[in-house]
Every structure is written in C-alpha cells, then in structure tokens.
Amino acid sequence: MNITIQSVHFDASSRLEDFIRQKVGKLDQFSDDIIGAEVILRLDKSETSENKLVDIELDIPGNNLFAKKQSKTFEEAVDLACEALRKQLVKRKEKLKAK
Numbered sequence: 001m002n003i004t005i006q007s008v009h010f011d012a013s014s015r016l017e018d019f020i021r022q023k024v025g026k027l028d029q030f031s032d033d034i035i036g037a038e039v040i041l042r043l044d045k046s047e048t049s050e051n052k053l054v055d056i057e058l059d060i061p062g063n064n065l066f067a068k069k070q071s072k073t074f075e076e077a078v079d080l081a082c083e084a085l086r087k088q089l090v091k092r093k094e095k096l097k098a099k
Helices: 014-030 074-098
Strands: 002-007 036-043 052-059 065-071
Touching (some): 014 074
C-alpha cells in the first residue's frame, strides 16, 4: 500500500510519520483491495487544545473511504481515524459477502 503523508503549514517529525505508516498499514489486514492511503495533518486555529486535525482517505476500487478526526495529539487523532476506517472496511466486506 502506498501511503502519502502531507502536513499543512508545519513539518511532521519522522517519528510521527513512522507512527502513521504503522497504524495505516495495519488496515491491510481488513481488506486486500487497498491501493493507497492519503493522510493530511492540519493544525486548527481554534483556541481549544484539541486543535490537531487528521484526514485519512483510503483509495479502494469502486469508492474511497474517508475519516476525519480531531484530537489533542496527532497520534490520538490517527488512532481514532484508523478505528473509524477499520469499521468502514469491515462493513464494506460484509456488504460484498452478502452480494
């Protein structure tokens, strides 16, 4: 799976990028169809501490899956987004089996 990471208006640390690659790479377990993933990291300009935004889009034949999460840390937001995508992949697999 080809994983693209973009950080908007800041440079992501290599440790953070490795964490993202590890987490998103684990989604391969739930579907063999995943071609690639695009991860976008953003800092929200809000006054709250929960200003880290993560968008993850999985490129899958037919239609893409998308998750957007906001949290205090990028790691936590990536965890939440990957969990949401895992649920979408499982649901998609069940739908395909039902056909």
